[in-house]
Amino acid sequence: DAKTTQPPSMDCAEGRAANLPCNHSTISGNEYVYWYRQIHSQGPQYIIHGLKNNETNEMASLIITEDRKSSTLILPHATLRDTAVYYCIVLSNTGKLIFGQGTTLQVKP
């Protein structure tokens, strides 16, 4: 399973864009990158996923580098409710989501 590396924590000012990086240098050509977030004491919430093209939905944008070795999740206008642990996961060919330690994003007023 391809491992991911994320910074343990980040701060972001409310209303500004939050850019969360993720390294996945051992990703294979057909493996997707998924992003989830977990607010305290809740189940993880799906955010977005992608293969090689950039993706955007109502929650966020996902930018994947051309070599696919890293990606960035962008929350365009962070709010206090976006404070959570963000997980970047490479979906293995077994279909399992293996969670790393994630990035704790603190949005500050």
Next chain:
Amino acid sequence: GAVVSQHPSRVICKSGTSVKIECRSLDFQATTMFWYRQFPKQSLMLMATSNEGSKATYEQGVEKDKFLINHASLTLSTLTVTSAHPEDSSFYICSARLPSDEQFFGPGTRLTVL
């Protein structure tokens, strides 16, 4: 997104008793569900893969006789913690997989074993 529910949301039991946790996909059918465990200040740890109509497959180090998984229908998987002990106290979370490979998670069940 798709909705996954868990019941109960919180349970307290005595040591030595068994506890059953249900995971339901409410608006889709899931041939595969997953069970995770999360200890305080730690990440989610995958325990097992639950396959409808067949035996669950367990991750290394997870005791299959202690954590019984039954996936009897396309919308329901159950996890039974048998002979629970205080060290089994944890946050148990299930997820259900769509045919498109997206997974949606339940809200979790907080188990406290006294």
